[in-house]
Amino acid sequence: MAATSRKKDEKLRDLTRRMIMDRTARLLVKNGYGETSLRDIAAACDMKAGSLYYHFDSKDSLVEAVMTHGVTQVEADVISALDATPADDPLSRIRTAMEAHLSTLHDRSDYGSAHIRCFAHVPADIRRRLRDVRGRYEAIWTRLLEEARTSGDIASDLDLHTLKFALIGMMNWTLEWRLPTGAGPREIADQFFRIALDGARRG
Amino acid sequence: MAATSRKKDEKLRDLTRRMIMDRTARLLVKNGYGETSLRDIAAACDMKAGSLYYHFDSKDSLVEAVMTHGVTQVEADVISALDATPADDPLSRIRTAMEAHLSTLHDRSDYGSAHIRCFAHVPADIRRRLRDVRGRYEAIWTRLLEEARTSGDIASDLDLHTLKFALIGMMNWTLEWRLPTGAGPREIADQFFRIALDGARRG
DNA sequence: TTTTAAATCTAACAACTGTTATAATTTAAT
DNA sequence: ATTAAATTATAACAGTTGTTAGATTTAAAA
Numbered sequence: 025m026a027a028t029s030r031k032k033d034e035k036l037r038d039l040t041r042r043m044i045m046d047r048t049a050r051l052l053v054k055n056g057y058g059e060t061s062l063r064d065i066a067a068a069c070d071m072k073a074g075s076l077y078y079h080f081d082s083k084d085s086l087v088e089a090v091m092t093h094g095v096t097q098v099e100a101d102v103i104s105a106l107d108a109t110p111a112d113d114p115l116s117r118i119r120t121a122m123e124a125h126l127s128t129l130h131d132r133s134d135y136g137s138a139h140i141r142c143f144a145h146v147p148a149d150i151r152r153r154l155r156d157v158r159g160r161y162e163a164i165w166t167r168l169l170e171e172a173r174t175s176g177d178i179a180s181d182l183d184l185h186t187l188k189f190a191l192i193g194m195m196n197w198t199l200e201w202r203l204p205t206g207a208g209p210r211e212i213a214d215q216f217f218r219i220a221l222d223g224a225r226r227g
Numbered sequence: 228m229a230a231t232s233r234k235k236d237e238k239l240r241d242l243t244r245r246m247i248m249d250r251t252a253r254l255l256v257k258n259g260y261g262e263t264s265l266r267d268i269a270a271a272c273d274m275k276a277g278s279l280y281y282h283f284d285s286k287d288s289l290v291e292a293v294m295t296h297g298v299t300q301v302e303a304d305v306i307s308a309l310d311a312t313p314a315d316d317p318l319s320r321i322r323t324a325m326e327a328h329l330s331t332l333h334d335r336s337d338y339g340s341a342h343i344r345c346f347a348h349v350p351a352d353i354r355r356r357l358r359d360v361r362g363r364y365e366a367i368w369t370r371l372l373e374e375a376r377t378s379g380d381i382a383s384d385l386d387l388h389t390l391k392f393a394l395i396g397m398m399n400w401t402l403e404w405r406l407p408t409g410a411g412p413r414e415i416a417d418q419f420f421r422i423a424l425d426g427a428r429r430g
Numbered sequence: 431t432t433t434t435a436a437a438t439c440t441a442a443c444a445a446c447t448g449t450t451a452t453a454a455t456t457t458a459a460t
Numbered sequence: 461a462t463t464a465a466a467t468t469a470t471a472a473c474a475g476t477t478g479t480t481a482g483a484t485t486t487a488a489a490a
Contacts (some may be wrong), residue, residue: 037466059348061447061448072448072469073447074451077450078466082448141347143403170371182418190400192395194402197392197396198230198392199347199394207389215389219393219423219426224382225318226380264478265478274438274476275438275439277439286479287478
C-alpha cells in the first residue's frame with residue numbers, strides 16, 4: 025500500500041528529526057548556542073553538516089525547534105500531572121505542578137534545560153517568539169496562584185507576579201546544582217513547597 | 228618624581244583595563260560567551276582587536292577576569308552590608324544580604340550578571356576555577372543560615388543546602404525578569420524574604 | 431629636542447563558521 | 461531489474477574567529 029509506506033517514511037523522517045533535536049539539545053545544554061557548531065551537531069548525529077539541511081532550514085530553525093519543544097514539553101507534563109488529580113485543593117495542585125516541572129527538567133530530556141540555558145543568548149528574533157511560548161506556560165502558574173489566592177490559601181497582600189518568579193526561579197536554578205545524592209525532583213519539590221508556602225522560619 | 232609618574236601610569240593602565248572589562252561584561256550579558264568576539268569587544272572600546280592583547284593575554288583570561296570580579300563584587304557588597312549592622316539578629320542579616328545581593332546584581336554593574344549568564348558555557352578550565360570563587364561566596368550564605376538555625380530562627384528539619392540554593396535561585400532568576408516599574412531590589416528583597424521565611428500561605 | 435617607553439594599529443595566519451549546489455548513495459516502488 | 465524518490469556526502473563559498481609579529485603612534489623622561 026502506498027499510503028502505509030508513505031506514512032512509514034514520514035515516521036522515519038520524524039524519527040531522524042527528533043534524533044537530531046535530541047543531540048542538539050544535549051550540546052546546547054553543555055556548550056551553549058554560540059559554542060555549538062553545526063559540525064558538532066552533525067558529528068553527534070553521525071552525519072555531515074550539510075546533511076542537516078535536509079531536515080532543517082538552518083541552524084537557527086533547528087535551535088528554535090529544540091527550545092520551543094523545551095517549553096511545550098514541560099507544559100504538557102505539568103498539565104497532565106494536574107489533570108491526573110483534578111479535584112485537589114489549590115495548594116496541592118501547586119505542589120503537583122512543582123514536582124512535574126522539576127521532574128521533566130531533570131529526568132526527562134535536555135530540551136527544557138537547553139531552553140533555560142540558551143534563552144538569553146539566542147538571536148533576538150528567536151527570543152521574541154520564545155517569549156510567547158514561555159508566556160503561555162507561565163500563564164498556568166498565574167492561574168494556579170490566583171486560584172489559591174481566591175480560595176484564601178495564599179496571603180492576599182502578596183504580589184503573585186513576584187511569587188510566580190520566585191517559584192520558577194528556585195526550580196530552574198536547580199540546573200546549576202550538583203544534585204545531592206538521594207534527592208530527586210520529588211524531595212526537592214517537597215522542600216521547595218515547604219519553603220515557599222510555609223516559610224523556613226521557626227521549628 | 229619618577230615614583231609618582233610610574234604610579235600614575237599604572238593607574239591609567241588599570242583604568243583602561245577596567246574599562247575593557249566593563250564593556251566586556253555588558254557584551255557577555257547581552258550576547259553570551261561564544262557570541263561575543265574580540266572584535267566586538269574591541270569595537271565597544273574604540274580599539275582594534277589586536278590592541279586588547281596589550282592588556283590581556285587572551286580572550287579567555289579577559290572573560291575569566293570579568294566573571295571572577297562578578298562574584299567578588301557581589302561578595303564584597305554583601306559583606307560590607309552585613310558589617311554595617313553587625314548586631315542584627317540572624318534573620319535580619321539574611322534579609323540584609325538578600326537586598327545587597329539583588330542590589331549589586333541589578334544596579335551596580337554587569338559583572339555579576341555576566342558571571343551568572345555565562346558560567347555554564349564558558350570553557351571547562353575557567354569554569355573549574357570559577358567554582359572555587361563561587362564556593363567562597365556561597366559559604367557566606369551557609370554561615371548566615373547556620374547561625375539562624377543555631378539561634379532557633381529556622382526550622383531544624385529543613386535542609387540548609389536546599390534553602391541556600393532556593394534563595395540564590397530566586398534572586399539570580401530576577402535577571403530574567405522584566406522588572407516591574409517601581410519595584411527595586413529593596414522591594415523584591417522584602418517579598419522574597421517574606422516568601423522564603425514566612426511562606427506565602429494564608430492571609 | 432632627543433630618547434625611551436607605553437599603547438595602539440596593521441595586516442596577516444590558519445582554523446572555523448553557516449550555507450549552498452551538486453554528486454553519490456541508499457531505500458522503496460514498479 | 462529498472463526506475464524513482466529519499467537521504468546523505470562532498471566540496472567549496474565568503475565571512476568570521478582568536479592570535480601574533482612588526483610597524484606606528486602617543487606620551488613621558490632626559
